[in-house]
Amino acid sequence: MLLRWVNWPWLSRSLLLGCGFDQKKAMELAKAYTKQEFGMLGYLDGITFVNFSSETTTGKVMFQVFNPGAGGTATIDWLTVDLQTGTVTAMVNIRK
Numbered sequence: 001m002l003l004r005w006v007n008w009p010w011l012s013r014s015l016l017l018g019c020g021f022d023q024k025k026a027m028e029l030a031k032a033y034t035k036q037e038f039g040m041l042g043y044l045d046g047i048t049f050v051n052f053s054s055e056t057t058t059g060k061v062m063f064q065v066f067n068p069g070a071g072g073t074a075t076i077d078w079l080t081v082d083l084q085t086g087t088v089t090a091m092v093n094i095r096k
Helices: 008-015 021-037
Strands: 048-055 061-068 072-082 087-090
Touching: 021 061, 021 072, 021 087, 048 087
Parallel strands: none
Antiparallel strands: 048 061, 061 072, 072 087
């Protein structure tokens, strides 16, 4: 299932309607992390997408964070959301 978050509230709600509670919670955590941590890494309010990628059997949900472009996408990072602990981990741009 493809989930996207952009700064259009009507679009975000409509894409999340078919998702379970856990995926919605994970999306909100990923969205908050993206806004807070990736401002200097290319995050653009209203442009940056947060796409659902996969979900593991251990309760972790993966998201791709990217900006769309004419020739493809510019991936900012991949996020893992641990629903058991509520933590979000960036795979590439790990905060130091």
